[in-house]
Amino acid sequence: NAGVMQNPRHLVRRRGQEARLRCSPMKGHSHVYWYRQLPEEGLKFMVYLQKENIIDESGMPKERFSAEFPKEGPSILRIQQVVRGDSAAYFCASTSMDPGTGAVVSGNTIYFGEGSWLTVV
Amino acid sequence: GDSVTQMEGPVTLSEEAFLTINCTYTATGYPSLFWYVQYPGEGLQLLLKATKADDKGSNKGFEATYRKETTSFHLEKGSVQVSDSAVYFCALRLDYKLSFGAGTTVTVRA
Numbered sequence: 276n277a278g279v280m281q282n283p284r285h286l287v288r289r290r291g292q293e294a295r296l297r298c299s300p301m302k303g304h305s306h307v308y309w310y311r312q313l314p315e316e317g318l319k320f321m322v323y324l325q326k327e328n329i330i331d332e333s334g335m336p337k338e339r340f341s342a343e344f345p346k347e348g349p350s351i352l353r354i355q356q357v358v359r360g361d362s363a364a365y366f367c368a369s370t371s372m373d374p375g376t377g378a379v380v381s382g383n384t385i386y387f388g389e390g391s392w393l394t395v396v
Numbered sequence: 397g398d399s400v401t402q403m404e405g406p407v408t409l410s411e412e413a414f415l416t417i418n419c420t421y422t423a424t425g426y427p428s429l430f431w432y433v434q435y436p437g438e439g440l441q442l443l444l445k446a447t448k449a450d451d452k453g454s455n456k457g458f459e460a461t462y463r464k465e466t467t468s469f470h471l472e473k474g475s476v477q478v479s480d481s482a483v484y485f486c487a488l489r490l491d492y493k494l495s496f497g498a499g500t501t502v503t504v505r506a
Contacts, residue, residue, distance in 0.1 A: 281439075306492070308494070310496075316498065316499075317485065317496045317497060317498040318440070318485065318496045319496075320493065320495065323492055323493070330492070331492070331493070366439060366440065368494075370492070384430075384442055384445065385430075385489070386442070387432070387439045387440040387441070388439055390438075
């Protein structure tokens with residue numbers, strides 16, 4: 276059973292370019308998170324999505340950042356017109372719902388991918 | 397809001413020493429608590445978890461007990477190895493949201 280898959284693992288972009296980070300959740304997981312880890316800092320929540328729906332984007336910067344999780348295919352975190360301050364590790368995570376009720380279960384583990392390291396030069 | 401405070405590092409230890417990393421939380425409800433570990437250049441791996449008061453999570457010689465009365469979830473290991481060198485994150489989950497502490501860097505010297 277494959278884990279959370281992220282690509283690319285490393286991405287270098289020049290200032291002003293666009294960065295696209297992709298995430299495929301674990302098999303059977305329909306909810307995806309994106310977190311950002313700035314150098315020497317902890318992980319900060321960005322966005323929580325289910326397929327075709329953004330549930331909570333309270334941690335997303337107001338401009339240049341967007342996320343989607345289409346019905347088919349991976350979740351995408353898109354950063355337009357990147358700046359040096361966007362250099363960070365971006366982690367995707369996924370979790371499962373209760374199979375009977377479809378409800379979120381707080382005790383369920385959230386599994387993380389290996390991250391995408393974005394460097395803006 | 398919900399938050400996690402963990403012991404600041406870095407922590408440097410000798411092999412076979414005892415490790416404790418303190419973690420306390422503030423939450424409006426009854427969260428589940430987690431410890432994640434991040435090895436250099438890698439993603440986060442779940443180390444252990446506890447979902448209710450007085451539960452003890454354990455894995456790879458690490459332990460943590462969910463203490464509701466002190467709102468704590470301290471991580472302990474009796475005898476560390478060089479391979480335990482990593483960053484350790486305490487986290488709480490309420491509903492869907494997982495909130496992390498700042499992380500504690502642990503270095504174990506041979």
